[in-house]
């Protein structure tokens with residue numbers, strides 16, 4: 168079977184680790200370099216003991232020299248799981264190095280650096296200068312479920328909260344039956360904040376605790392509003408209250424809206440069924456989604472309840488898989504014309 172070399176930038180982080188885990192089971196992508204600025208030369212198993220058996224004797228590669236070990240002229244799947252503001256630089260350096268070896272590259276980036284086509288939007292929302300604005304035109308951003316094509320050579324994956332919000336909001340907004348404001352709450356597990364503990368995200372703060380943060384001002388909101396409009400042509404305002412949950416993995420989002428026309432309320436559920444009928448990873452269920460039924464997998468569950476003039480849509484995903492590493496592999500599969508579900512069909516373990 169054809170093999171394609173895969174390289175992971177930011178490979179020592181939570182998303183990077185998930186990419187390594189998922190790539191090990193992938194039928195076509197083969198890990199060629201797990202790149203790390205801080206731990207190059209160290210064994211992957213030192214950083215990730217759960218991956219020691221998958222990658223015995225494999226060492227993290229140096230950002231400046233990983234390309235030397237890649238054969239000339241081959242295909243390369245380049246994933247970046249570096250932080251926003253750093254990822255674009257890391258990707259640009261990797262593309263330059265790849266060009267010198269005539270590599271044929273597709274990139275999927277998990278950070279925010281390639282989610283906005285307008286550099287001004289990125290700089291206003293993230294408060295930093297975009298490191299590589301010229302690269303933006305080579306990227307598109309969407310969930311695979313909402314974009315049937317691949318409009319550019321490289322993809323920026325939406326964020327983890329954004330993934331759950333979009334899965335729930337795009338079909339709802341597409342009905343045109345709701346008022347133009349969606350009220351959204353979302354609970355995320357602690358891996359959503361990355362591997363470095365901070366005051367508000369450290370285990371003693373989050374364990375046995377639940378609290379909202381950044382109500383109505385989370386930076387994923389503009390990204391979600393733009394992508395809803397792109398997918399549906401409807402301008403929707405998202406009032407979002409994120410919350411920190413006392414668990415490591417998973418995101419649970421609840422979207423509520425008022426119906427402007429209750430005579431077609433039955434259409435809402437059928438719109439969801441139709442939107443996701445051919446989407447292998449999105450299950451629109453009859454009951455209530457539960458985190459344990461999706462965690463550690465690329466699957467999403469959606470539940471829809473309509474009562475009188477109110478609609479509620481619930482969506483559960485794994486933040487590290489569907490919201491980052493799995494979603495990135497889903498795009499990479501498509502960019503390389505592989506079946507979109509390649510390497511991603513493992514069921515959730517449920518009892519985590």
Ligand SMILES: NC(=O)c1ccc[n+]([C@@H]2O[C@H](COP(=O)([O-])OP(=O)(O)OC[C@H]3O[C@@H](n4cnc5c(N)ncnc54)[C@H](OP(=O)(O)O)[C@@H]3O)[C@@H](O)[C@H]2O)c1
Pocket residue numbers: 176177178179180181182183202203204205206248249250251253254257277278279325326327358359360361362363486487490491
């Ligand atoms: N955690 C989630 O649930 C989630 C979901 C969706 C998207 N994301 C996005 O995915 C990316 C990774 O998230 P994460 O949670 O895995 O973060 P993380 O645990 O903090 O890991 C980030 C990794 O990036 C590397 N890095 C740091 N500075 C770098 C630089 N200047 N250049 C290149 N690499 C650098 C670090 O590895 P080295 O220092 O060893 O190189 C680090 O291991 C972020 O952009 C995040 O916003 C995260």
